[in-house]
Structures are given as structure tokens and as C-alpha cells.
Amino acid sequence: MSKLTIVRLYHDLLGTYGDQGNAEVLMHRARGRNLDVELVEVAPRQSVPTSADIYLIGGGEDGPQTAALEMLRVDGGLHKAVNGGAAVLAVCAGFQLLGTSLPNQDGVAIDGLGLVDASTVYTDDPRCVGELFVAPVDDDSTALYTGFENHQGRTQIGAGMTPLGWVVSGFGNGLPGAEAGARIPEGIVSGRVIGTYMHGPVLARNPELADRILASVAGVLAPFSDDFANGFADERRLALPK
Amino acid sequence: MPGRLRLSIAHKAGQAASRLSQVAGRGRGETIAGRVILGVDPSALHKLALGRDIVLVSGTNGKTTTTAFLARILSEGTDEKVSTSVFGANMRAGIASVLCSKPRNRYVVLECDELYLPAMCEALQPKVVVLLNLSRDQLHRTGEVRKVANLWHNHFTGDDVTFVINRDDPFLEYSVANAGHVLRITFGGRKHPDAATCPNCGELMDWSTSDYSCACGLGFLPAQIRADQRLSGPGRNAVLAIEAARLMGAVVPVDVQTDLTESAPDRVSMYLAAGRTVATRLAKNPESWRECLSQISAKQVILSVNARGIDGRDTSWLWDVDYTPLRGRRVLCTGERRRDVAYRLSVQGIDVQIVDDFETAAATFDEQPIEAIASYTAFQDLAAIGLGLTKAVTGADR
Numbered sequence: 001m002s003k004l005t006i007v008r009l010y011h012d013l014l015g016t017y018g019d020q021g022n023a024e025v026l027m028h029r030a031r032g033r034n035l036d037v038e039l040v041e042v043a044p045r046q047s048v049p050t051s052a053d054i055y056l057i058g059g060g061e062d063g064p065q066t067a068a069l070e071m072l073r074v075d076g077g078l079h080k081a082v083n084g085g086a087a088v089l090a091v092c093a094g095f096q097l098l099g100t101s102l103p104n105q106d107g108v109a110i111d112g113l114g115l116v117d118a119s120t121v122y123t124d125d126p127r128c129v130g131e132l133f134v135a136p137v138d139d140d141s142t143a144l145y146t147g148f149e150n151h152q153g154r155t156q157i158g159a160g161m162t163p164l165g166w167v168v169s170g171f172g173n174g175l176p177g178a179e180a181g182a183r184i185p186e187g188i189v190s191g192r193v194i195g196t197y198m199h200g201p202v203l204a205r206n207p208e209l210a211d212r213i214l215a216s217v218a219g220v221l222a223p224f225s226d227d228f229a230n231g232f233a234d235e236r237r238l239a240l241p242k
Numbered sequence: 243m244p245g246r247l248r249l250s251i252a253h254k255a256g257q258a259a260s261r262l263s264q265v266a267g268r269g270r271g272e273t274i275a276g277r278v279i280l281g282v283d284p285s286a287l288h289k290l291a292l293g294r295d296i297v298l299v300s301g302t303n304g305k306t307t308t309t310a311f312l313a314r315i316l317s318e319g320t321d322e323k324v325s326t327s328v329f330g331a332n333m334r335a336g337i338a339s340v341l342c343s344k345p346r347n348r349y350v351v352l353e354c355d356e357l358y359l360p361a362m363c364e365a366l367q368p369k370v371v372v373l374l375n376l377s378r379d380q381l382h383r384t385g386e387v388r389k390v391a392n393l394w395h396n397h398f399t400g401d402d403v404t405f406v407i408n409r410d411d412p413f414l415e416y417s418v419a420n421a422g423h424v425l426r427i428t429f430g431g432r433k434h435p436d437a438a439t440c441p442n443c444g445e446l447m448d449w450s451t452s453d454y455s456c457a458c459g460l461g462f463l464p465a466q467i468r469a470d471q472r473l474s475g476p477g478r479n480a481v482l483a484i485e486a487a488r489l490m491g492a493v494v495p496v497d498v499q500t501d502l503t504e505s506a507p508d509r510v511s512m513y514l515a516a517g518r519t520v521a522t523r524l525a526k527n528p529e530s531w532r533e534c535l536s537q538i539s540a541k542q543v544i545l546s547v548n549a550r551g552i553d554g555r556d557t558s559w560l561w562d563v564d565y566t567p568l569r570g571r572r573v574l575c576t577g578e579r580r581r582d583v584a585y586r587l588s589v590q591g592i593d594v595q596i597v598d599d600f601e602t603a604a605a606t607f608d609e610q611p612i613e614a615i616a617s618y619t620a621f622q623d624l625a626a627i628g629l630g631l632t633k634a635v636t637g638a639d640r
Contacts, residue, residue, distance in 0.1 A: 013438050019561075025589060130382075200557075
């Protein structure tokens, strides 16, 4: 394929939790395969390009989250990109705003972008904070994704929706899926759109997920091994509570 | 029991606990003494503060150095005795212990944890409160920057205290928006990485210059003092300390002031590890890492990072820091989260290697100088082995 374009959305607003590193990891792993790749920064109030390949949205505070949501709604570019087949990775506040409904900074439910079938509520339960371990769905390359979660909202994914994985340890979406059963879903996968609560940044801690996103837009990837990445990912997996 | 008697018993019990703690080798005993004092007399803080001139220092970065600095200026610039915090014990117990140790000292300069500041203002009735800065730190504990700013904003409404603030930080300007007396100091403006939106109204702020402005009016009030734009983080904090000392009644000669701001204390500790001296700085969050990285001059650098509670259990923030100042240097990563740091640096193209512990890192370098940056508990581990200057590091950096 021609040049691969990665868009980092509103880093100034949704950069509280280090998720901007996801862009650097994707760039690093793409370049490691000699792919021609560029990173486009989109600042608040700049228009969102509609023809890029991968869009990254991070976590942030409630106020900036609401501000980002309104800008994306008015801009409309992200919708067009998703309809055109672009991949999206949205973390925490970014994941919540892709959904159908979420609380604003005053706790009042507002409409999300509706790009994925997931709705977020605040409950009186304590904040979900700590290491998160997830058994991936539809990814045979690893038995475990890991991340660090830090969120108040609980997210219900719609009936029939596929989570990114099932919680092994931690909170994840914090609410059971629509199907009965004890398993708690983490995140969502809807076409090429992925939402997750995992920080870390998630792609630094899970090279397999980074490659999965790259492959979803660039096709089969050439082999690439990074000892620093693998050593880090393995160590975090070993931290799973026994 | 009468109030004074209860306080006296509390004080004696605290001293005994402190001695026991020292004998048992559990540290210097300040915090345990404070806990015992507060356990015996819950209103001890208020009683011990009565009739004394108290200044509190809070903010994300620079509390300990600024507190030490302010205490020094007050001792040298007045005829009064000064009590002050030691080793960053900045919560209720540590503060109680300082107040108790020399109850007749008129001045008390206290470092205060951000979350405890409103309660300490209430209990201690300080004359001056110095607010240094607010940026993201220990997200799992403190919460987001805006939560701290809101807590302060809602509490700082009286006119019986004077706030001394760096007004270039919009979170501080918002924190004191309802306070009666504020001394605003500007350093010519500085982009704040966490303040894209206004802490007051939530709209996008205008950062098109180095300063901020917002349609809601935040930041429109002029600063009373314009300080040198080129000052480093410690230098900026030194200016705040000097102005706070003046408000407390100290006389600070102009040449002393110039000297203090230009050679502001930078928290560097010299450790001897594997026969090599390592100049080590403490860095706790993205902002303090940026400051420390800008000070690095050695070709050999050790980074030691842990993720225990006080370090922040989430290491994602490592990706918020630009490590360009490390280009062209040889970097060794150690500490419990050495792999996090090493991977982050490798992605930025920096020459990096992972080693098991601090001593091995120092031994790996065959020339000096060597500089190190350590996260909070990694630094504490080094300090526990030998407080002060150039003490031997014998154990592993666990």
C-alpha cells in the first residue's frame, strides 16, 4: 500500500494518561517493517482528516473529554473516516465518547458519537484503578493483554457486541455483558474500531495488539522482533496475580 | 481532661514513640511521633499552631526544597527562631511532629501535601500559603489536576491568609479566584501541558502566546511582581519563597535575593556506588522529569524507576516525557520498572541498556561523571542506605 497515515487526535485534551505513546509505538513497529508511515497531529479546532488509516484517541479528564466530544461531533471527520474503513483505537475517555451515551463533567448523561454500541454510566462504586489483565477475543497471538486502568465510568456494551477481551483480573468495562454469565468484558471491537480501558500505553504493553491494528489497515506484516518491547510485555504478563 | 494537659501528655507520648522508632532503626521517628500525638489529642494541630506565624508550602513539584529555602531565609532575615519540616513529611502526622518539637519557635514553615492543604489551612490558620504549581502526579491517588484545583478553589474563600502564587499556572489562578489576598508573581508565561481547557469554564484556552487567556476572564488580573523569565523550576520557586518571607517580616537584601534565585537549590544527592560518585536527582512526575533531564550534563546516565504507591502505580506517564536531552549519552535503566523506561527510550532512538540494580549500573560505567534520575521510592531506597552526601551504596536497588 502507499503511505500509511496515523492521526493522533487532540493530544492536548486527551493526553492525561500517557496514551499518546500509542502513536509512537505504531510508528516504531511500522518503520521496523520498512512501511512508509507518517504521523499527523490534530489539535483542538483543527479539522479531522477523513482519509487517514489509523486514528488514535486517548484518555483525559471529564471536562476536556466533553470538549473533545463536542468538537468531534461538529467536525464529523471521524465519522466519515470510520465509514470509509479507517481503524480507530480509543482509550478510556476516548472509548467512552465513541459510545452512544456517557456522563458529562456534571454527571449528566449526554449522547456520545455513536460509533460503537456502548454506553457509560457513573455508579456509586469506587473508581476502577489498577493493573488490568484481559484474555483477548479473536487474537491467537497472545494469551493475555495487560494494561493499567483508572476510570470512574462503567460501560455496558450492546447485545452481540464483541469485547476486546474478557477480564481475568481488574475491572475492565465494570459491568457484565448483555449475555448472562460471570465474565466481564473489557473494551469493544466493532469492525476496525477498538475501544479499551487499558493505559500503559496499551500498545507499548501489547505489541500483538499494535500489530493487529497495523495489519488491519496494511495487510500481512513482515516479521519484526523488538527485544525491548517483548521483554517489557512478557514482564507485565508475569505480574498477573496468582 | 483540660486541653493543655492533654496536649502535654500527647507531646510526651509522641517523643517516647519517636525515640523508640529511632532505637529500632525505623527512621528518624517524625511521622510516628506525630501519629501518637494526634492519637492522644486530635486537636493538637490547632493548639500547637495558636499564636505562631505559620507559612504553608504546597504544589506538585519543589515543596521540599522551597520549604527548606524559605526556612533558611526566615532564620537569616529575622531575629526569630524557625521550625520547619524535615524530609518531606508533609501530611498530618509529620506536621504535628514539627509543631511539637520546638513549640516556642515563632515561625513555622511547613510543607503540605496538596490533598491535605485545605484541612491544614483550617487547623493551623497560616499567615501565608505558597502555591508553587499544579501538574499531573500520582494519578491513581491524587486524581486529575482539575480535582485538586477544584478542591482548593472551593476552600480558599477567606481573607485571613495571603496566597503567594505563580500566576502563570492557570490551575493556581483558578484555585485562588475567591481568595481575599493574593500576591501574584509572573515569570512571563509558560505553556502548561495539562491546561488546554480552562479550569474555570471548561472552554479551550488561548495559548497562542506563552501566556494564557480565556473569555471567562481567568488570568486577567495583573501580577504584582514580574520575575525573570529565564529562571529554572527551582529558581522560580525561590522567588516565591523570597516574597513569602517578606510577607512574614523577613528582610532579604537584594544581592542575597539575586544569589538565591540564580543558584537555587537543586535537589541533587551524591551517592557512592561501586566506587563511583553518582549525582542523583529525584523526579516524581512528567514535569519534574523534564526539569531533571534539562539539567543533565554527564555522558553516563542511570535512570531508576519504581511504581510503588507514591511513585504512581501507572507508568504510562513515562511516554509524556521527551527524552531528547539523553541523545548521545549512554543510559542504563534500573529499578522495578526498568523495562518500561528502557522500551520507551528505545522507541525514541536512545542508546539504552537494562541492568539489575543501581550498583551494577554504576559499576558498568568505567568513567565519571555519572548522573542519575530516580523515582520517589527508588530515591528513598538510596537515601535509606546513606542519608546525606556521598554515602556508600552497598545493597541492591530493589
